Amino acid sequence: MASLSSPKCPSSSHHAPAPTSFTGNRRFAPSPAYLSLRPLPKRYFSKWVSSNSPKIRHWNVVSMRDAATVPMEPKKETPSKEVENGSIETVSSKEYQELAGLRNHEKDSTVSITVVGASGDLAKKKIFPALFALYYEDCLPEHFTIFGYARSKMTDAELRTMVSKTLTCRIDKRENCSEKMEQFLKRCFYHSGQYDSEECFAELDKKLKEHEGSRLSNRLYYLSIPPNIFIDVVKCASKSASSTNGWTRVIVEKPFGRDSESSAALTRSLKQYLEEDQIFRIDHYLGKELVENLSVLRFSNLVFEPLWSRQYIRNVQLIFSEDFGTEGRGGYFDNYGIIRDIMQNHLLQILALFAMETPVSLDAEDIRNEKVKVLRSMKPLQLENVVVGQYKSHTKGGIMYPGYTDDKTVPKDSLTPTFAAAALFINNARWDGVPFLMKAGKALHTKRAEIRVQFRHVPGNLYKRSFGTDLDRATNELVIRVQPDEAIYLKINNKIPGLGMRLDRSNLNLHYAARYSKEIPDAYERLLLDAIEGERRLFIRSDELDAAWALFTPLLKELEEKKIVPELYPYGSRGPVGAHYLAAKYNVRWGDLSSEPYKA
Ligand SMILES: NC(=O)C1=CN([C@@H]2O[C@H](COP(=O)(O)OP(=O)(O)OC[C@H]3O[C@@H](n4cnc5c(N)ncnc54)[C@H](OP(=O)(O)O)[C@@H]3O)[C@@H](O)[C@H]2O)C=CC1
Numbered sequence: 001m002a003s004l005s006s007p008k009c010p011s012s013s014h015h016a017p018a019p020t021s022f023t024g025n026r027r028f029a030p031s032p033a034y035l036s037l038r039p040l041p042k043r044y045f046s047k048w049v050s051s052n053s054p055k056i057r058h059w060n061v062v063s064m065r066d067a068a069t070v071p072m073e074p075k076k077e078t079p080s081k082e083v084e085n086g087s088i089e090t091v092s093s094k095e096y097q098e099l100a101g102l103r104n105h106e107k108d109s110t111v112s113i114t115v116v117g118a119s120g121d122l123a124k125k126k127i128f129p130a131l132f133a134l135y136y137e138d139c140l141p142e143h144f145t146i147f148g149y150a151r152s153k154m155t156d157a158e159l160r161t162m163v164s165k166t167l168t169c170r171i172d173k174r175e176n177c178s179e180k181m182e183q184f185l186k187r188c189f190y191h192s193g194q195y196d197s198e199e200c201f202a203e204l205d206k207k208l209k210e211h212e213g214s215r216l217s218n219r220l221y222y223l224s225i226p227p228n229i230f231i232d233v234v235k236c237a238s239k240s241a242s243s244t245n246g247w248t249r250v251i252v253e254k255p256f257g258r259d260s261e262s263s264a265a266l267t268r269s270l271k272q273y274l275e276e277d278q279i280f281r282i283d284h285y286l287g288k289e290l291v292e293n294l295s296v297l298r299f300s301n302l303v304f305e306p307l308w309s310r311q312y313i314r315n316v317q318l319i320f321s322e323d324f325g326t327e328g329r330g331g332y333f334d335n336y337g338i339i340r341d342i343m344q345n346h347l348l349q350i351l352a353l354f355a356m357e358t359p360v361s362l363d364a365e366d367i368r369n370e371k372v373k374v375l376r377s378m379k380p381l382q383l384e385n386v387v388v389g390q391y392k393s394h395t396k397g398g399i400m401y402p403g404y405t406d407d408k409t410v411p412k413d414s415l416t417p418t419f420a421a422a423a424l425f426i427n428n429a430r431w432d433g434v435p436f437l438m439k440a441g442k443a444l445h446t447k448r449a450e451i452r453v454q455f456r457h458v459p460g461n462l463y464k465r466s467f468g469t470d471l472d473r474a475t476n477e478l479v480i481r482v483q484p485d486e487a488i489y490l491k492i493n494n495k496i497p498g499l500g501m502r503l504d505r506s507n508l509n510l511h512y513a514a515r516y517s518k519e520i521p522d523a524y525e526r527l528l529l530d531a532i533e534g535e536r537r538l539f540i541r542s543d544e545l546d547a548a549w550a551l552f553t554p555l556l557k558e559l560e561e562k563k564i565v566p567e568l569y570p571y572g573s574r575g576p577v578g579a580h581y582l583a584a585k586y587n588v589r590w591g592d593l594s595s596e597p598y599k600a
């Protein structure tokens with residue numbers, strides 16, 4: 001099988017991650033095998049790399065740290081190589097390590113991926129299919145094993161049957177699909193056990209060891225389980241089933257608590273067993289192609305970056321809507337609500353990426369440093385800048401769509417919002433006074449996620465007569481449609497061809513389906529690959545999480561204490577009218593509700 005360095009599967013990493021720490025009772029007690037994998041200290045590094053690998057143009061600068069206590073982390077510069085036509089291409093961390101001669105250990109090491117909660121919805125829907133896609137694309141290491149772990153009784157064969165039902169091949173890659181699926185399924189196993197039993201994890205450990213043989217063992221745990229059992233699992237896995245000679249990493253699914261206190265408590269508990277660099281807090285929106293592209297769009301195009309401030313931008317809208325309700329997830333949802341489910345994480349992460357200053361480099365820490373500065377600069381969120389709603393039943397075309405509280409797992413008098421809109425502000429020089437409007441809702445008329453940037457009016461516009469009194473109609477708007485049907489388009493004013501002088505609004509349009517023939521990978525593929533490679537850029541650091549909760553916790557408490565009643569909106573509608581009043585307060589119209597249909 002081709003290795004990770006295959007140009008087909010470059011990870012989002014921009015530097016070569018080093019093997020990190022160990023879990024268990026003896027954290028950071030490096031074994032000889034670990035030490036042999038560590039990048040060389042800086043004073044040796046450049047000479048050694050350059051003499052061994054003339055193709056590498058830049059390499060990571062590794063700082064010298066106490067090897068006995070601190071895991072080595074490579075730093076800064078983006079590794080890149082010269083490709084055939086003389087242009088420079090960044091390389092994946094694995095390719096980098098191979099080019100640098102740091103990694104000829106593929107054959108001697110193995111990665112075991114344990115999906116905890118393998119019988120659940122997310123595992124079936126997203127995690128196993130993403131792992132298969134990585135396998136299909138030759139992105140998984142040569143030696144890997146996948147284990148499902150849950151309480152449900154299942155044999156390996158039953159797990160394989162369950163998993164096989166959700167595997168698909170990309171439209172553009174159907175060659176040998178069923179053969180590949182079969183090969184993949186042969187690498188999947190199942191272990192049934194309790195989440196709080198060290199013995200069960202010790203049995204898992206035994207099975208993992210059988211597969212790992214004498215190879216260096218690296219272990220990735222994906223916690224695809226309800227949050228109340230995260231700590232039990234981390235404790236048992238770290239005590240009984242962590243790697244003793246390679247890395248152990250844990251992907252933690254949201255929700256990371258439900259407010260500042262519970263989130264801090266979760267972090268504290270996790271850190272009893274793990275170091276921060278072993279914790280990969282996933283926000284799958286960061287793995288979405290167009291969210292990943294945000295920084296590229298802004299920082300690699302001169303036409304955008306100079307406009308990216310209060311001087312030219314009138315408002316920014318972050319919009320998430322789903323055209324289905326919480327059916328089947330009502331139990332979970334009622335304890336969280338849309339603000340915790342979508343705004344505090346997915347939309348706020350996008351906001352931070354959108355608004356951050358230029359990071360020093362593309363290194364994970366540099367990017368996360370900038371994001372956290374944005375989050376910490378946010379003006380406290382006030383109740384009068386928030387609208388909450390809840391969907392009610394609605395009958396359309398003879399079909400009755402149930403209301404939120406019709407779900408048996410939801411209390412009839414629930415005040416949990418299924419819709420929220422908020423106006424947020426960033427108190428810094430770049431964004432002072434610019435409303436960042438967020439809107440998220442379930443059971444709306446459409447499924448979509450997008451970022452809309454509305455620019456200011458052209459001062460002294462020579463053509464203002466062509467727009468009548470409604471200058472908003474002439475506002476340039478940049479739309480980054482995250483999903484579905486990914487696109488980036490810019491609404492511009494244009495002369496309608498002909499002898500007269502009539503203007504219209506047209507789109508400069510980058511429609512992904514038309515421009516790129518390749519199917520866009522699912523967010524979970526990118527994030528799983530990054531976790532395997534130790535790339536943290538798209539995962540949430542604990543201080544980012546603290547800042548995100550610090551912004552939303554007072555509001556959430558106020559909503560709950562004051563028992564604010566959500567405005568009801570019919571299933572399948574455009575949401576509560578209160579959202580329009582909120583936008584109007586800041587002289588804004590929601591871009592997604594304009595009468596103008598999107599022209600592809
Ligand atoms: N589903 C989704 O689309 C998304 C989910 N998430 C998060 O991912 C995680 C997993 O989600 P999902 O798969 O939907 O969750 P599930 O409710 O399907 O739970 C996953 C598995 O955990 C076990 N489990 C469920 N409830 C309990 C319980 N009360 N006590 C002990 N074990 C339990 C079950 O396995 P068994 O009984 O076999 O042990 C179940 O199959 C959650 O943290 C969720 O918030 C995040 C984003 C989207």
Ligand SMILES: O=C1O[C@H](COP(=O)(O)O)[C@@H](O)[C@H](O)[C@H]1O
Pocket residue numbers: 284322341342449
């Ligand atoms: O995290 C969550 O995300 C999904 C939406 O994800 P998407 O990738 O399908 O847009 C949402 O349905 C769910 O409520 C939430 O927990």
